[in-house]
Amino acid sequence: MTASILRAGALLSAVLALAACETAGADKPLSPGGQAPTPSADVKPLKPLPKGLDPAADADPFPSTYTPMPSRPTAIVNAHILTGTGREIEAGTVVMSGGKILAVGAAVAVPAGAEVVDAKGRWVTPGVIDAHSHLGVYPSPEVQAHSDGNELTDPNTANVWAEHSIWPEDPGFDRARAGGVTTLEVLPGSGNLFGGRAAIVKNIPAITVSAMKFPGAPYGLKMACGENPKRVYGSKGRAPSTAMGNVAGYRKAWIDAADYKRRWDEYHAKAARGEKAEPPKRDLTLDTLMGVLNGDIRIQNHCYRADEMATMIAISHEFGFHIAMFHHASEAYKIAPLLAKEGICIATWADWANFKMESLDGIEANAALAHRGGVCVVIHSDDPIITQHLNQEAGIAMAAGNRIGLHITRAEAIAWITANPAKAIGVLDQTGTLEPGKMADVVIWSADPFSVYAKADTVYIDGATAFDRFDPRRQPKSDFELGQPGEGAFQ
Amino acid sequence: MSRLALCAAAGLLAFAPAGNAAEPASGGVLAIVHARAETLGPQGRVEDATVVVRGGKIVSVTAHGAAPSGAQVIDAAGRVVTPGFVAASTNLTVAEIDGVRETRDDSAGGRLGADFDVAYGVNPASTLIPLARQGGITRAVVTPVAGRGYGGDAEEAAEADTAGAGDGLSPSASLFAGQAAAVRLSADDPDPVFKTHAGMVADLGADAARTTGAHASSLILLREALDDARAYLGRRAAYERGQSRTFDLSKGDLEALAPVIEGKTPLLVRVHRAADIRQVLKIAKAEGVRLIIEGAEEGWIVAPELAASGTPVLIDTEADLPVEFDSLGSRLDNAARLKAAGVLVAIEGSRDFDNLRQARFNAGTAVANGLAYGDALAALTLNPAKIWGFSDHLGSLEAGKEADLVIWSGDPLETATYPEAVFIAGVAQPQRTRGLELRDRYAKPDDGLPSAYH
Numbered sequence: 001m002t003a004s005i006l007r008a009g010a011l012l013s014a015v016l017a018l019a020a021c022e023t024a025g026a027d028k029p030l031s032p033g034g035q036a037p038t039p040s041a042d043v044k045p046l047k048p049l050p051k052g053l054d055p056a057a058d059a060d061p062f063p064s065t066y067t068p069m070p071s072r073p074t075a076i077v078n079a080h081i082l083t084g085t086g087r088e089i090e091a092g093t094v095v096m097s098g099g100k101i102l103a104v105g106a107a108v109a110v111p112a113g114a115e116v117v118d119a120k121g122r123w124v125t126p127g128v129i130d131a132h133s134h135l136g137v138y139p140s141p142e143v144q145a146h147s148d149g150n151e152l153t154d155p156n157t158a159n160v161w162a163e164h165s166i167w168p169e170d171p172g173f174d175r176a177r178a179g180g181v182t183t184l185e186v187l188p189g190s191g192n193l194f195g196g197r198a199a200i201v202k203n204i205p206a207i208t209v210s211a212m213k214f215p216g217a218p219y220g221l222k223m224a225c226g227e228n229p230k231r232v233y234g235s236k237g238r239a240p241s242t243a244m245g246n247v248a249g250y251r252k253a254w255i256d257a258a259d260y261k262r263r264w265d266e267y268h269a270k271a272a273r274g275e276k277a278e279p280p281k282r283d284l285t286l287d288t289l290m291g292v293l294n295g296d297i298r299i300q301n302h303c304y305r306a307d308e309m310a311t312m313i314a315i316s317h318e319f320g321f322h323i324a325m326f327h328h329a330s331e332a333y334k335i336a337p338l339l340a341k342e343g344i345c346i347a348t349w350a351d352w353a354n355f356k357m358e359s360l361d362g363i364e365a366n367a368a369l370a371h372r373g374g375v376c377v378v379i380h381s382d383d384p385i386i387t388q389h390l391n392q393e394a395g396i397a398m399a400a401g402n403r404i405g406l407h408i409t410r411a412e413a414i415a416w417i418t419a420n421p422a423k424a425i426g427v428l429d430q431t432g433t434l435e436p437g438k439m440a441d442v443v444i445w446s447a448d449p450f451s452v453y454a455k456a457d458t459v460y461i462d463g464a465t466a467f468d469r470f471d472p473r474r475q476p477k478s479d480f481e482l483g484q485p486g487e488g489a490f491q
Numbered sequence: 492m493s494r495l496a497l498c499a500a501a502g503l504l505a506f507a508p509a510g511n512a513a514e515p516a517s518g519g520v521l522a523i524v525h526a527r528a529e530t531l532g533p534q535g536r537v538e539d540a541t542v543v544v545r546g547g548k549i550v551s552v553t554a555h556g557a558a559p560s561g562a563q564v565i566d567a568a569g570r571v572v573t574p575g576f577v578a579a580s581t582n583l584t585v586a587e588i589d590g591v592r593e594t595r596d597d598s599a600g601g602r603l604g605a606d607f608d609v610a611y612g613v614n615p616a617s618t619l620i621p622l623a624r625q626g627g628i629t630r631a632v633v634t635p636v637a638g639r640g641y642g643g644d645a646e647e648a649a650e651a652d653t654a655g656a657g658d659g660l661s662p663s664a665s666l667f668a669g670q671a672a673a674v675r676l677s678a679d680d681p682d683p684v685f686k687t688h689a690g691m692v693a694d695l696g697a698d699a700a701r702t703t704g705a706h707a708s709s710l711i712l713l714r715e716a717l718d719d720a721r722a723y724l725g726r727r728a729a730y731e732r733g734q735s736r737t738f739d740l741s742k743g744d745l746e747a748l749a750p751v752i753e754g755k756t757p758l759l760v761r762v763h764r765a766a767d768i769r770q771v772l773k774i775a776k777a778e779g780v781r782l783i784i785e786g787a788e789e790g791w792i793v794a795p796e797l798a799a800s801g802t803p804v805l806i807d808t809e810a811d812l813p814v815e816f817d818s819l820g821s822r823l824d825n826a827a828r829l830k831a832a833g834v835l836v837a838i839e840g841s842r843d844f845d846n847l848r849q850a851r852f853n854a855g856t857a858v859a860n861g862l863a864y865g866d867a868l869a870a871l872t873l874n875p876a877k878i879w880g881f882s883d884h885l886g887s888l889e890a891g892k893e894a895d896l897v898i899w900s901g902d903p904l905e906t907a908t909y910p911e912a913v914f915i916a917g918v919a920q921p922q923r924t925r926g927l928e929l930r931d932r933y934a935k936p937d938d939g940l941p942s943a944y945h
């Protein structure tokens with residue numbers, strides 16, 4: 001063990017020497033060891049870099065260790081089902097086995113040996129997905145020691161990863177689960193132009209964040225338009241302090257990223273051909289941006305105003321990447337055709353608006369008008385309370401559309417909190433709808449889920465009962481709440 | 492108005508007033524027939540009710556009643572009619588955009604404290620008044636907050652959190668936020684304040700401790716202030732002659748606290764944890780002060796004490812997280828438990844206007860967590876009117892009361908429901924809001940012209 005560490009250390013100094021050579025130029029002096037840089041002729045190009053120094057060598061240095069909880073084959077019968085794919089089945093069956101959905105339909109047989117759950121009078125939907133959460137990074141209680149959501153030390157902190165800030169004991173995860181939330185995208189805050197990487201987690205109680213990480217989910221990169229970055233940095237007397245400063249900051253970063261990507265692509269091409277090549281120095285900030293340019297990391301862009309969304313789209317064209325979703329997007333209804341053409345989802349609230357200039361034009365019908373305009377619509381929370389009531393939020397947003405005759409059905413609107421967020425964060429192939437083969441992330445609601453009176457009775461995650469309103473053994477509480485007033489017995 | 496909105500109006504708003512100006516009911520007599528009236532008064536729910544309004548006041552609510560001849564008749568066709576909702580504690584009319592300091596008049600900052608009075612800053616032109624009416628709210632109690640400023644980087648980090656813009660308020664030196672006022676949310680009302688000096692407001696708990704130094708410091712300062720006010724009250728003349736002891740509070744503060752000491756005006760205290768609630772109950776009892784508690788996330792723990800002292804609470808029934816160490820015991824059934832213990836409960840949305848419409852959904856959430864439906868409606872209407880001392884003329888559908896009423900498209904606590912008609916003191920209110928105008932501008936089919944021409 002010691003020997004291998006030493007060896008790694010030796011390699012590291014060699015590479016650092018190379019990096020110094022590359023960035024500082026040949027006439028600049030010395031490596032950390034005080035010796036002259038190794039002449040490039042001596043480089044052994046075929047020797048692979050330590051994986052920590054090559055962004056392509058290990059794209060997943062903090063891998064998921066998530067393991068589904070034990071489950072048993074279960075058939076939910078007599079349920080009013082919204083599949084998330086646009087289907088509504090008034091009396092149907094959902095069969096789950098081995099953590100996956102086996103069958104969904106009106107005439108589905110219950111397999112022998114399956115536990116039968118009678119959902120007569122109740123509704124079943126896919127598990128709710130909150131595509132904009134700060135659970136864990138701004139946990140409860142809100143204290144300075146846990147205020148880990150905004151790395152406000154540089155406008156570009158694409159190098160930070162939300163998963164390294166998540167406190168798994170945040171009681172908010174438990175409350176969200178009791179509201180039917182089975183998957184979350186936990187984002188850094190919006191104080192920076194580039195806030196850092198988002199983490200996709202399964203909403204399961206865990207001691208480590210690795211054990212929550214959604215297997216195979218892509219990373220997101222939080223970007224922010226508008227007031228927050230320019231306020232934060234303007235108040236520090238540095239750029240950006242204006243909207244135009246924001247845009248200059250994005251563009252500079254993408255130029256740097258393109259250059260970084262070119263250097264790594266060249267290096268890998270040469271190395272693959274067995275040619276001599278000097279590896280670029282790894283840069284965690286540019287790694288993340290390069291991941292976007294390579295199509296591996298999805299842009300999750302906080303942006304309220306129509307004009308600013310249009311500017312961000314122009315930047316994406318300029319540098320060749322795709323924006324997965326605009327978050328908050330209070331003015332999406334003003335540019336629905338553009339968003340539909342670009343294939344960009346929007347994540348918004350039902351009616352939260354008017355709290356700052358850039359949210360001034362938020363309206364209740366935003367989601368509905370965008371939806372009818374062909375935009376992929378997501379109802380998000382950005383809030384540890386709203387995340388527990390995303391079903392209500394979707395109901396309010398749906399009603400605002402139907403009030404003006406948009407005829408949005410429950411079967412459509414349920415996708416706003418299930419299939420569409422799954423699509424936007426890149427896990428629709430695994431969850432987000434009730435379709436055979438997908439993860440059995442399922443909610444049984446006490447009533448029409450869009451009703452204010454609906455409660456999540458049972459929440460399945462990968463087929464396991466993660467929450468049951470009627471079974472105290474299935475109402476997990478975080479370590480933090482033990483011994484506290486109320487002891488987390490929140491309902 | 493766009494075509495879409497016109498269709499909606501034709502289908503649903505047949506009885507809404509034409510145009511955007513408020514109009515008095517025809518001949519001063521209005522009859523709403525075939526309503527499901529939730530009176531919140533002794534009559535309870537009246538099916539197939541006829542509600543008669545004359546001169547801005549409710550004349551009667553009767554089952555299957557006939558409309559007086561000559562009355563303007565509105566057929567509610569079985570829809571729910573409730574009293575207008577009362578926002579129990581809000582910055583409506585004194586704050587337009589939370590993140591824009593120039594639009595904030597809900598906090599004194601600087602020298603003023605108890606003598607600060609929100610009534611001077613009430614803005615009848617607020618675009619949020621029509622929006623509030625779209626939530627069925629016809630009256631609001633405007634309560635000030637004590638600006639606490641930012642405590643450092645952590646707060647800045649938190650306020651930069653995605654959506655937030657911070658409260659933008661200047662730090663206040665005072666424990667007291669100032670005096671509340673009650674406003675009528677009628678259109679085109681140049682003087683909407685109908686009750687001044689409705690209450691004195693003090694922010695205690697962890698927020699205040701950031702300024703005062705400790706939970707205990709705030710409580711001690713409260714007690715000292717009340718003692719000073721009492722001493723001053725008894726020696727006003729001596730004070731004027733400069734023959735009384737000196738007081739930390741200004742003359743304005745002492746005068747403002749006088750009606751609190753005399754028991755004429757309630758003291759609204761924002762506290763959260765059970766221990767603080769017990770402390771303020773003790774102080775109130777010792778000082779003979781009428782108390783209202785806002786927040787009270789741990790109210791359920793001290794429900795018997797609250798009930799025994801007759802102390803009402805204003806609560807956010809969605810608050811179920813230990814968001815601070817003051818509210819570790821937050822739970823969704825707080826309202827149900829408080830009510831069961833006999834506490835008078837008003838339900839509010841979270842404070843800022845943007846969530847004011849949330850109050851009725853919060854009431855629905857409270858019902859889902861054990862509060863009786865009628866009690867939830869009362870928590871939005873009669874109870875806040877009682878708490879703030881205007882239930883003699885508002886808060887329920889009873890003969891003689893002002894005719895604030897709302898005809899709803901469905902169950903007023905449901906997500907899909909909206910008000911189809913709103914009356915304030917008998918006057919039909921326009922349905923337009925800035926948000927609805929934006930909606931209709933952009934819902935209009937593209938005609939090749941910029942939307943600004945729509």
